[in-house]
Amino acid sequence: MNASTGTFEQLNPAACKTYLIGRAGNEVAIIDPVLEELDRYMSLLQERGLVLTHVLETHTHADHISGAAALKDRTGAVLVMHEKAPARCADTSARVIEGDTVSAAGIELQVLHTPGHTKDSVSYIVAAVPAGPANPGQPGMAFTGDALFLDDGGAGRDDLPGGDPGDHYDSLQKIARLEGSLVVYPAHDYRNRQPSSLRQQLVTNPHLKPRTRDEFIDYITELKLGPADWMKDVLAANYACSIDPKAAWIPADGSACEVKGTLDLGVNDQRVDAITPRQLKMRLEAASTPVLVDVREGFELDGQLGKLDNVIHVPITRLAKELSALEQYKDRDVVVLCKIGGRSYTGAQILQQAGFSRVSFLEGGMIGWRNAYGNKNG
Numbered sequence: 001m002n003a004s005t006g007t008f009e010q011l012n013p014a015a016c017k018t019y020l021i022g023r024a025g026n027e028v029a030i031i032d033p034v035l036e037e038l039d040r041y042m043s044l045l046q047e048r049g050l051v052l053t054h055v056l057e058t059h060t061h062a063d064h065i066s067g068a069a070a071l072k073d074r075t076g077a078v079l080v081m082h083e084k085a086p087a088r089c090a091d092t093s094a095r096v097i098e099g100d101t102v103s104a105a106g107i108e109l110q111v112l113h114t115p116g117h118t119k120d121s122v123s124y125i126v127a128a129v130p131a132g133p134a135n136p137g138q139p140g141m142a143f144t145g146d147a148l149f150l151d152d153g154g155a156g157r158d159d160l161p162g163g164d165p166g167d168h169y170d171s172l173q174k175i176a177r178l179e180g181s182l183v184v185y186p187a188h189d190y191r192n193r194q195p196s197s198l199r200q201q202l203v204t205n206p207h208l209k210p211r212t213r214d215e216f217i218d219y220i221t222e223l224k225l226g227p228a229d230w231m232k233d234v235l236a237a238n239y240a241c242s243i244d245p246k247a248a249w250i251p252a253d254g255s256a257c258e259v260k261g262t263l264d265l266g267v268n269d270q271r272v273d274a275i276t277p278r279q280l281k282m283r284l285e286a287a288s289t290p291v292l293v294d295v296r297e298g299f300e301l302d303g304q305l306g307k308l309d310n311v312i313h314v315p316i317t318r319l320a321k322e323l324s325a326l327e328q329y330k331d332r333d334v335v336v337l338c339k340i341g342g343r344s345y346t347g348a349q350i351l352q353q354a355g356f357s358r359v360s361f362l363e364g365g366m367i368g369w370r371n372a373y374g375n376k377n378g
């Protein structure tokens, strides 16, 4: 705490990030509180003699029950959410839209509508405090929710209800145009990454890599791993403004909102072999052909890219659960296929981890295959 820059700290020990901010005497606001930490928040406010004036949500969360409704109940704070947020406990007068400014605890937070992860996602932007003779100043802050995480964490997934990768692309373009010195404070971090500037994120965050909108949608589609059923119960609890921590079952230590961490099987850093379309063609023409496992969704196999002959179809979302169906191929050459090589890379990791000894993935996926060989199977 500093007399000029006020209060600013992250309150949670785990992956969900909650921020306490304030620059007006003992007034503070909380961004993205978590219900299971409620008692700690209340003790902290009491011990420090702080008055909670506002609770701001960046979006409706699907991975934890929000503490916003309970904090509002306990303290009378104003609950700020986007106008599209389904939760009825958000104050009618505090429903925000793009371009609004929220004045809370002596801080002006500019609202940016940044949908994609959810329809009601917003980022809150706080301008820098210039350094002066009596204060060290403070860089500007971007509370990006799940619209932008840090570094290789990318951003929140777009495959939950209300998610839309195209919207997410537009939101990221909007964020990328902000002042580069803003420090990014996301709603999650699963691997102890430290907040850094937006300028830094433009270099290190794969979601901000220059792409066209269509390329971005392809990139997200490749990362998509399907909603976890338990998240629907969490969403329902948050729609209902639940103040019961047991309103939904939540798996321990899940990295649910992170795209890459969603499939947390300890396979994320494992390397697998790639095979080019040309190499695959040669192997399909050899005496002993590899087993082909296509991990795309069913509709994709029926679509324009079609499928190769004799593929075994297991969508990536089911692969880990349906390994027994592939057990007989454990010692065969197995090639995993998808659209451009993202899901198949993960699929090959899953098989390798399960003891399949000769696994590879098709580099460039079915797009690469069609570019090389058109609609012939080879």
Ligand SMILES: [Fe+2]
Binding pocket: 059, 060, 061, 062, 063, 117, 146, 156, 257
């Ligand atoms: Fe989220």
